Amino acid sequence: MRDGQDLMREIVALVAKDLTLLLRDRGGFFFTFIFPLVFAVFFGTIFSGSGAESRKLPIAVVDEDSSADSRAVIAQLDTVAEFDTQGMSRGAAVEAVRLGRRVAYVAFPKGFGEARRRMFYGRGPEIELGFDPSRKAEAGMIQGLLARHLSAQVGQLLSNRSSLRSWIHETEVSVDSSATGGGRRGALRRFLGELDRFTGEVADSTPGAAGDGGGWQPVSFKNVDVARVRSGPRNAYQVSFPQGIVWGIFSCAFGFGLSLVHERTRGTLVRLRIAPISRGKILAAKATACLVAIVGIATLLLSFGALVFGVRATSPALLAIAVLSAAIAFVGLMMLFSVLGKTEATVSGLGRAAMLLMSMAGGGMVPLFLMPHWMQTVGSFTPVRWTILALEGAIWRDFTLSQMALPCGILLAIGVGTFAAGLKVFRWTEG
């Protein structure tokens, strides 16, 4: 009779054999260990924008006015952090937008500068905004940013006593020479005169008042960093690395599922079944090898993420629980898939289809918050959804143990249920 030591030795031999085969299969090794890392780094870099440059909106600027005002506005646009401006002719600007090289063009037509100084009479200044109809969101954003910066310029004018009084005097001359009707001209003259007096008095009685914010401001914004309050991901890698781990788990579980089919089609399963070990132990050893490999992948990715990209768990203990729960869920699924099909083609097809669907619906490809609501609901039925939630819960969502219980409990239930079903089918099909 065999004792416990013998049984353990046999399981260790089975596990070591599977891990050796995994490491010696270059393709399998790449997709299990390297691809998830590349995935995490690649998408983390994309979503983090790799610096401010990639977040800038590329716009073409057309100056048909060539006035001091238009040049001043354009010079200010060049300093706006959100814009990547490039001056060009109208034709070139339209072509650049049409070809998608620029999101929009901003044209300052002739008379812009003159119209801008005519604040209370005649036609106001006009800016032409040409944009790609498929990029309405960016166009709206550009319009808002332009309005903000132009309003700020007016605010500066009205807030500075000397420039305001200089503008008043220029405007009085301009009104006199304009074609504005007699009644309206008189009213404007009175208003400008009162404004000039007001500016002078305010400046005289409250020194510095006009220049220290007491002037005109359309609205002021106070920015609050909400992320710090609700503890969001510190960087995009904290989102992409859990996704990378999911891909690693997928690849690993898929590889081990296929390896069981290989054992069957290549005859080695016959030898395993003839050996004096039980069917359950064969399957348990295969599952253990898969589990070890998954934990290895997760450790590799998390170590790399922590060292290079600052992906650190708020709770390493909860992270370990999350990884283990996810591993158990996918090992169970792998066992079930591997015994449902007789051939490599069947199991491979089944595995790929499941991987694709679960990944798409569960947030393994695109973060869930970017998906429509119904898709997020569908995602709740996939282990990918709960794996990502559990991993994120330990990495940046600040989950407590009780909050972690739901995703991990679901993952464990999936793992145990599917493994039991797989074992039953295996015993039934393999005699």
Added chain:
Amino acid sequence: MTVPATQSHRDTMLRLSDVRKSYGKTVAVDGLSLQIAAGEVFGLLGPNGAGKSTTVALAVGLLEADRGTVEIAGAGGPADPAVRAKLGVAPQALALYEDLSGAENLRFFGTLQGMAGSALAERVRWALEFVGLTARARDRVSAYSGGMKRRLNLAVAVVHDPPLLLLDEPTVGVDPQSRNAIFGNIETLRRQGRTILYTTHYMEEAERLCNRVGIIDQGTLLALDTVERLIAAHGGRSALVLDENGTERRIETEDPAAEVAKLARRGSLPRFRLEQPDLEAVFLNLTGRHLRD
């Protein structure tokens, strides 16, 4: 390693009693009964699809019989892992890990059989030497030739020194050199007193290696005896084939020597050849078909 003399030819190592196995309407093995004594090399001879591999699968517990019993070394059926430990099997389809070396395959399967430490290392070394693969022990199996893989397949079957070997067509698809090497291995095992169930559709192998042979066709055991007795009972008579000026004439006879002497006395002995009955003739007479039909 050698089976004690007292055990040879007395204890039954494998007993199949009225075993039947069918797949749907196809009956693969029908009421098969046989006993293999300790130290005996028993040949199961039949064409492809005769039921040989199914018989082996039933004997080792890969398949469960619809009817009948299988007993190994008087210890019970193969469903019991302790009983399966007495078996060494070389399946017809190569059953090796291509990405492991020959030595690693042997170590792995030896461990599954409960071996460890220096005893395992010694058996691995012995098995590699036994099949002539010591020099290639560290090479991955994927780099082996077909013949080398067959030899390693046999080595895996014997690495744990089992008392009963089941070799299912162990020479299929190998080159003559490897085939001779495998024959040499089996003859060595036979000299050591190992019990072997050897399935083949090559009558030459059965004649050369086996103490007794069972003729199987369409799942039924048609005859079972020593090669000599089978030929005597079912092989028919010898034949003298005379070449008479380019025309062949066939004379069937119980006593070829006497027939030649008679022709010589008449002074009419042309060139001739002697055709003696063999297992092919036995099979032909029993089934009306050739072994390789």
